[in-house]
Amino acid sequence: MNKLLNISIRFYSSKMMLILRDTLKMMFPIMLLGSFAEVIKGAFLTPTGFMATLFKITKWLPYNRDLAWIMGSIFHCTIDMIALYGAFGAAYYTAKVYGRKSAAAGAVGLLSFLIISFQLSDSGMPNFSPRLMSEGMLISLIVGYVCGRIMVKLVDVKKDELFQLIKPVAVVIVLSAIINMILGLVGRLEIPTYVASFVTQHTQINALLYVLGMGLLTNLLSWMAFGGPFTNSPSFGDNASLANMNAALKAGSAWNVPFKFTDTTLYHSFANFGGTGVVLAFIIAILLFSKKVNNRRVSKWSIFPAIFNNNYAMMLGIPILFNPIYLIPFLLAPLVNMILAAGLLALRWIPAAAYPVPAGTPGPLIAFIGTNGNWLALIFGVVLIVLDVLIYMPFVKLADQIIEEAGVADEEI
Amino acid sequence: MKKFNKWIWAATGVIISIILIVMSLQWSRNNVDDLMKWHNSKMSPVIMIPGSSATVNRFDTLVKKLNKGKSLKNQHSLLKVRVTNDDKLHVSGQIRQGDNEPIIVVGFENNHDGYSNIKQQARRFNIAFKALTSEYRFNNFKAIGHSNGGLIYTVFLENYYSSYSSKITIKRLMTIGSPYNFNEKSVEHKTQMLSDFIADRKNLPKSLDVYVVAGTQTYNSDGLVPLGSVVAGKYIYQGQVKHFTTISVSGSDAQHSDLPQNDQIIDLINRYILDRQQVPQNGRKNKQSVGKISQN
16 A cells, blocks of 8 residues: 555656646536536436436426537537547646647647547538547547647747747647548447457356456546447447347346346446446545545535436546556456356346346446346445445545645645 | 534435335336337237328228138238328227237328328328337338338338337338339439439348339339339349349239239238238148148
8 A cells, every 4th residue: 555655646746647637627627517418418308318217307398308409519519529628638738837838739739639530521521530539538638748748849938939830730730640541541449249249159157257357448448538348328239138138028027138247237237336437436435534625525516427327527526537546446346346246146146137227327226227126136236336435445545645645745846 | 513414415315316216116117018018019010001192091902802701800900090281190990909910001191192292201101100109019010002102111111210120120011013213114214212212221121021013004014103113122122121022913903003902912912911820720730631631
């Protein structure tokens, strides 16, 4: 623990971390409101959303379509384009840290990322890769940082700045365009569908190990602000889920489904409370054990979106992203959950979650609805949250300590 | 005071959780019941769409002929749904209890010819289809479209069917004298409609069996629709769906409007579109014994 403390303190006071922290700080309020909009639209105002199906909101609420439209535009321009803000922020704060005029650097970072994610569209209108925009924040941070450094290197503060900017901008534009071309050539692997087919084609044990591994990978990538294989909510459209559902409907219960260990039955049902990394448990742990006012405030704001499995606010506000202290529980908690759930499934204590669940269903209720109201599944979910809170607890306390010591260290510099 | 606040928050949380749990349970039970009904449904209707200028009564003779010689238990009941211009449904007839293969006819108040009307009718068919699926909860059906009815089905399959495809399978489609290229004899001149159909053919379900039936009064027409326009259906369906068969029928009742009561076409419907009738137990025994005798 002491070693982790020292590494973290040193990491905290590095220039890179300073840039990152400032960038995330800038993004936090925007993404917090964005996540509110996403939850309100997805769970409350979409007919297939959780609150909408339970309370038939879309049937009786006047102007619900217009409201959904407003929420949709807020969501799409914030969380769905999160990487844009990352590119701007990283470039801006990099230039700032090195004492340059930073607004121009921010614009250049933005420009570079726009070029990288540009796609040709049939109509000839500008079109950007939605995948890069929403899941490519890691890339955007790197892009922003590099742009900031290029600006710092090629602009001399003592001379008139107007014409000096041409050189770095030209370098950035050309580099970005080349990267864009390479990305176009590489193409993209469709991992989620690959997961589904793997699960249906291999033995139960192999499938279990595979789902555990992919879940771990999802959490790790999500800690690095990069979309992983299981990022999205359960679709119930893949072959394994459909086969499970049909078997359950035929038999009248979910006890004997063909594929017990899938991303739906393990990951989405038990390891995703409050979003990746069981962030709901993290919030509870902070509210119970942390003494830092800032963290407590961020957590309180994050409760509402986290109930509906949206964790952006916590990722940016605490921040969890790139934070070495929280990496361990962030990976460990979901993994423990999945292993325990797999154990109970194998022992036939609980049935598999085979029935459809509305979008945005609060974490512990996913397994409950997915098993058509198995009480043990619900209780088990609550037990898991308690367990996860205990997993997070020591790290929350450690973080408090680090913030104190790093705060002192900052002042010394 | 602070402690008191905390308790209020905790109590609110618990109450909300209980409400959500109870509501979730209720919803889940209902939803699974619904899904089971749908999944275990044995009903597999034949849904027919008449052509332009025809009403929901268009297939009366055809249904009568299909039911001829069948015991009352095996007869197909007939349900008619008329969609008026205000998108309202008017239902007549009813589906007999225990009838697993009823015939449902969907007709339109606006039954005029022309591409824009056909698109309009397809949209209205979708309204009727949605109502039918939620009322009868079938998980598969067969389709027959006469004349423009076949075109309406094509629009429906390409533009609307995808939202049902995970739950409801269209098993077979028969279009009878459907002018896929309107009155054009040759596909050299593609109408806007045919071009659209071909452009969107990727949306057609891959598991579908399609039978395109053409009437031939002369060598190249059924008296109204050119043969070339009917068989142009191959540019839409062939290679996209599972099986594609073109059949041309001649002889008496091979004129365009007579096709739905043409005995040969009724035979085709019996053979290709309807599900195999479940032969009663002793009937099958009889057949087997007959087979044995002939073998001897």
